[in-house]
Amino acid sequence: MKEQFPDTALFSGSPSDPGVVLVHPPAISKRYLRTKFMPYGMSVIYAFLKHHSVPVIQTDFLMEYLFDSPDDIDYHNPDRTFSQESFFNSLKGAADHPGLRQFVEKYGPKIPSGAGIYGFSIVAYHQYWAALLLGRFIRETNPQALIVFGGPFITIRPSESFVPHGIADYWVKGNGELPLLMLHALFKGRRELDLASIPGLVHIDEGRIITNSKSDLPAEQEFPPEFEGLDLSQYRYEHPMTGKNTFFLPYRISKGCPSRCSFCTGRLVDRYDYKSEDKVIRELKHLTSTYGTNNVQFADASINGNPVQLSNICDRIAEELPDLRWYAYARVKGCSKDVLEKSKKAGCFSLFWGVESADPRTVDLLGKRFDVREMHDLLEHAIAIGIKNYVHLMYNTPHESQKTLSNLTGFIDRYVDLPLVVLLPQRFLLEPQSLLFEKSDHYGLTNIRKVSGPVFEREQYEYDELGGTDHDSIMERNARHREILGPHLELIRCRNLFDFSENRRLKRFGPRAMMQLHAISSRSPLFRRLYDSFVKWMETREKTIREQL
Incomplete structure (x- = not known):
């Protein structure tokens, strides 16, 4: 090069x-x-x-x-x-x-x-x-x-x-x-x-x-990381798959992000480029040998940005580094069942997916560029072969409709109870320098203005939608939709609390039972205070360290 x-x-x-x-x-x-x-x-x-x-x-x-x-x-x-x-x-x-x-x-x-x-x-x-x-x-x-x-x-x-x-x-x-x-x-x-x-x-x-x-x-000219001088003990933790005193070596097979999601600024960090297969295998061998671990966190924005490269690397990992265990971010576009199977064979145990939406129009708006049916097929295949899936979702997106909401709640109902799926919902925020911000007219947004707030908080912007929907109407719509989504979001919250809890008694209690308490609490201020106190206690008791997001 x-x-x-x-x-x-x-x-x-x-x-x-x-x-x-x-x-x-x-x-x-x-x-x-x-x-x-x-x-x-x-x-x-x-x-x-x-x-x-x-x-x-x-x-x-x-x-x-x-x-x-x-x-x-x-x-x-x-x-x-x-x-x-x-x-x-x-x-x-x-x-x-x-x-x-x-x-x-x-x-x-x-x-x-x-x-x-x-x-x-x-x-x-x-x-x-x-x-x-x-x-x-x-x-x-x-x-x-x-x-x-x-x-x-x-x-x-x-x-x-x-x-x-x-x-x-x-x-x-x-x-x-x-x-x-x-x-x-x-x-x-x-x-x-x-x-x-x-x-x-x-x-x-x-x-x-x-x-x-x-x-x-x-x-190709990026050096493999060296952790000389760092106290490696501060990165160790007990992981359910890899055991006590685990630490994950960060490494990446590519730089930059191959996607152009309209809501994200990741495209600004690096231009997309990838390493040769020989370099990747040589450096993985060096790192795992030097630091005495077979656990790797691939730090790529999307591990399958170049599916051919990933497929070939997985073949070589399976043959030359058969004990490697790893997790990574992946994107739906450019993935296939064959790539998933090769990844699993090469030691992949977990993938993070930027799905964001199960509504085709919203998928297009956010620049995800995947077919919703294909997304479901890939997720279900990953589950079938034993890969754990962390799925990012987004609500209160621009132009959100009842159909958008229905598709989102349907997605949650489909996956929330599956042990190999963790749902990670978050509210949409308009990011400065994102494509939605820079090319707002193209996405049907107008009159963007900054909301005054403390400098230590994330910047927030409000906007109107082309076609006559002003900011106040958008806020009213978002509030209605959050109320409709409320039980689903609370179910995800409870499911994740139980999923990451080390307390076996709490695990047996279960998120569905928590949801029954939540329904009761909505009718009684006293039960609401008790419910909130119990959830807060669970959050403070959570000790499990998670894979990096």
Whole structure:
């Protein structure tokens, strides 16, 4: 494959360099699913820089924050929260908030000192705010260092949304390998380099925000991740299939997303590209041997983006890595019964499907591009051969009709009681930079406007629909539809609570019995309080760690 960037040997480091520290930051909210996952992107960059003789260290604070730090700040916990005003005053050093100060005092000194560059790998929204706090700590303790923010969050967001917050010297959109390597060379004094030559770099020049063309590394040139320096014990948990002390190695056979779902911004992270079969098998053998595990979490946006590639890789895994066990995201389009059977034979035990809807018109609106009957055939075949299926669903979508609702409730009724199906419903939110947002007229939306709200919450937008349905009417329709969907959503909630519970007595009680209590509670305020208290207790008792979503 043709090189798409300069000769990286020109930017290699030496042992006397001040070096690079990579940071996967904690977050400011624990509103995460109970998942334990390794920092794939950061560890790929670590391997790349190490290969080019750059002294580099990597640190990951997210698992400690989520699983081992009950007293840390938590924006969505009334007992651990903070205001927007107190956050930004603390960031400016203008005021002291005890929780925010303790947070920085806890994690800041754990970041290795004395480096020349600190690169933050920011995947999720709530990590960004934690990165600002820790970046300020670095600025105070090591003022000569460069601070760089990158990762999917920075790649997707408009530059104007994060640059004004400052703290960082530079930001990187796209793949971080080459930009960090070139920034390191620039930091060492390579004056023939200039900022304009660094792909993906966002910087300020005379008060103007300059955003260079996105950094894009071909999939075949991506290094396998290295987890050197990370405490692997923080990623281990008891999994029902793979046992105690399991941890899943993240790896991907492709980059980017092959789909163009209209509601999603995933297409902005990477262009779709895939690795050769030889590279995949060679690197899987290396990783499983190095880290002593046969459990892999494929981090692809869609494992079957190239069905021929996946089919061939599965054949080779079955022959050359017969003990491999893995799970992944898959899409309906491009899948087949043959691919499912080969995946199962190659060790696949679970797939996550972005189904979203069982209504043909809504499937088309959301850009899913699959036949609903074919989707049912694939799901039922996956169930028949023993693959567990996590199915994403969406409600309150634009132009939602009674037929849309009927198809959704029919889908839920069909699968909710099956042990090899977990339904994951969520309310539609209009994402900025999604196709629905950028090409709203094409999808029958108009008059999009931002809803004012706290900066720590997900941005929300309201809209009208072409044809005369205004926002107020849409909200009334959504409320009616949620009321109709209510019993089905509650059944899914109870089913998932019981499915992930370790309490055998509760499992025997069952979600259908819970639904009877829910029906009674709707007629009695006292029973409602008792029911809500019982469900809340179950949620706090849930200890099962789930596969990453």
